[in-house]
Amino acid sequence: ARAGRNRTAQHQGTGPEHRHTDPKSLIRVLRGDLDWIVMKCLEKDRTRRYDTANGLAMDIARYLGDEPVVARPPSRGYRMRKFVRRNRAAVLGVTAIATVLVLGVIGTTWGLLRSMKAEREQSRERELAEQARVEAEGVTQFLSDMLAAVDPGQSGKDVSVRQVLDKASKTISEKFTNNPLVEARLRSTIGKSYYGLGLYDEAERHLPVAVEMYRRLRGEEHVETIRSMNALAILYFRQGRMDEAWALNERTVEEARKGLGEGNAETLFALNLKGNLMWQTERWEGLLTLRKYVLEQRRR
Secondary structure: OHHHHHHHHHHHOOOHHHHOOOHHHHHHHHOOHHHHHHHHHOOOOHHHOOOOHHHHHHHHHHHHOOOOOOOOOOOHHHHHHHHHHHOHHHHHHHHHHHHHHHHHHHHHHHHHHHHHHHHOOHHHHHHHHHHHHHHHHHHHHHHHHHHHHOOHHHHOOOOOHHHHHHHHHHHHHHHOOOOHHHHHHHHHHHHHHHHHOOOHHHHHOOHHHHHHHHHHHHOOOOHHHHHHHHHHHHHHHHHOOHHHHHHHHHHHHHHHHHHOOOOOHHHHHHHHHHHHHHHHOOOOOOHHHHHHHHHHHHHO
């Protein structure tokens, strides 16, 4: 019977080869929502079928629009997959921010663990481990809230990265009153994301705050403080505020040399930025020497 159907399909031009595919590929396409829709149509119990032809049409429209279909059990995983398909731009934006934040947490935690091993102080070890745990939980919760805040019913299907950042910006100061280090890290990351989009005014609402928080919590010479100062100096540079960028960069270079040393990556970043500022403001004297010095240090 199957061979007869195949011959009939081939004769009528509806066989798999006429669709430029094969039976296995067709099975993969039909598996899932379409399979559930067909099974609902074929239910023996009338009460479990579609009430009307319009109900069937609406479910097919849901399938074509990457929305959950009525015929399929509405599990959380299934709804989440549909949400991701409909809002790929927003999810990619949140994922990119999440990656930066998680890498920051990992880097900080690694530095803290090395410090604990060197000091071998049990009480300090417990304190730092708890701090890292609280920071990680805070970042994770914040990222979850960011994703949940992107409501396609209100914002539309195509949610932009800026919309995600704007929603996050509104709540950041309220969420971390008891965990200022997490707030500082998030403000620094969000600020960098804004100026990466060319939204300098929005970036300025976060980066200066992050710098002051790091200075108060970590000290002038800490690597996170220096990193945040470098980010703010770049913002001033892009805004054309050369005098402010120059003054901040001079201070950053001084603190980085004292706290991190000449060969540290953040120190060299600050020195390279100083060279860019010298070039932009036509301060030629000593520029070539500075460039050669930074190049040699980076080669090492």
